[in-house]
Amino acid sequence: MSSALHIAIVDDEVDITTLLANYLQGHGYRITPLHSGRALMELMPVDAPALVLLDLGLPGEDGFSIARQLREHWRCGLVIVTGRGDAVDKVVGLEVGADDYVTKPFDLRELLARIKAVLRRISPVEPAAPAVPSARCRLLFAGWQLDPGARQLRDAQGQEVALTSGEFDLLCTFAQHPGRVLSRDFLLEHTRGREAAPFDRTIDVQVGRLRKKLEPDAEHPQIIKSVRAAGYILVPPVTQG
Numbered sequence: 001m002s003s004a005l006h007i008a009i010v011d012d013e014v015d016i017t018t019l020l021a022n023y024l025q026g027h028g029y030r031i032t033p034l035h036s037g038r039a040l041m042e043l044m045p046v047d048a049p050a051l052v053l054l055d056l057g058l059p060g061e062d063g064f065s066i067a068r069q070l071r072e073h074w075r076c077g078l079v080i081v082t083g084r085g086d087a088v089d090k091v092v093g094l095e096v097g098a099d100d101y102v103t104k105p106f107d108l109r110e111l112l113a114r115i116k117a118v119l120r121r122i123s124p125v126e127p128a129a130p131a132v133p134s135a136r137c138r139l140l141f142a143g144w145q146l147d148p149g150a151r152q153l154r155d156a157q158g159q160e161v162a163l164t165s166g167e168f169d170l171l172c173t174f175a176q177h178p179g180r181v182l183s184r185d186f187l188l189e190h191t192r193g194r195e196a197a198p199f200d201r202t203i204d205v206q207v208g209r210l211r212k213k214l215e216p217d218a219e220h221p222q223i224i225k226s227v228r229a230a231g232y233i234l235v236p237p238v239t240q241g
Contacts, residue, residue, distance in 0.1 A: 004030040005119060008049040010040050010066075011081070012058050020053065023108050024115075037066040044074055051077030051119055056084050056093070064096050071097035071164060077118040081106065087201075094205040097164045100192070117192055122165040139175040142223050142236040144214065146175050153213075161213055166191065170206050171214075174224060174234035183231040207232055 007029050009017045017033035025031050032049065034040050037058055043049070052070060056063030063082070070078055080093045085103035093101045099118045102111055139146040143156035151168055153161045163171065169191040174182065184203045192202070211218040225233050 006030045006049040008032045009053045010034045011055040037061045053081045056082040067096045138241045140241045141238045178234045178238040181227045181233045
């Protein structure tokens with residue numbers, strides 16, 4: 001099991017961590033059950049997991065703050081698994097960088113499928129999807145350099161701009177279809193392998209985050225524009241370099 005992908009489960013309920021640990025271990029993952037954000041932060045420098053399952057409702061701790069710390073200091077998958085199903089919590093969870101948001105109670109098979117989808121997107125050893133260009137090919141647009149192989153975005157000065165795995169996959173999808181209006185369903189299917197649920201704002205939130213990083217003025221976007229009742233479009237031409 002030493003070569004198995006490592007998943008950390010952070011939940012104060014022992015029954016939940018035990019259930020998830022047993023189920024995921026049965027599917028070949030190496031599991032570390034934890035019961036506090038502090039324990040997770042102590043684990044990260046010594047045995048960083050490929051993915052973290054994080055409960056927001058940890059006693060005396062701010063789950064969103066823990067998510068922000070993960071995004072600021074480590075590159076790993078992050079799936080929030082929580083009983084907080086309010087739409088505002090979901091939006092905030094995605095805004096702080098979660099790759100997915102699952103509410104309790106959940107179906108174990110669905111959670112496993114979501115975990116696999118996130119791991120596929122972030123794993124450097126997984127083969128790329130058919131539409132992704134060669135690892136040696138960079139996509140150039142509006143002064144930006146997008147490197148799918150290295151999973152890096154650099155500005156006109158060559159400085160790397162940090163993106164979450166979800167943001168990177170979304171930008172790749174736009175860059176592979178420049179000048180084309182892409183619906184939310186299309187974008188979700190190509191970045192997360194699922195269709196949009198009613199009132200699903202996952203794509204809207206991630207587009208908003210991308211605009212803050214790409215656009216000179218995120219309130220008046222010129223790179224990723226909205227198309228009323230249709231979706232979004234990457235306006236600048238894209239070349240390969």
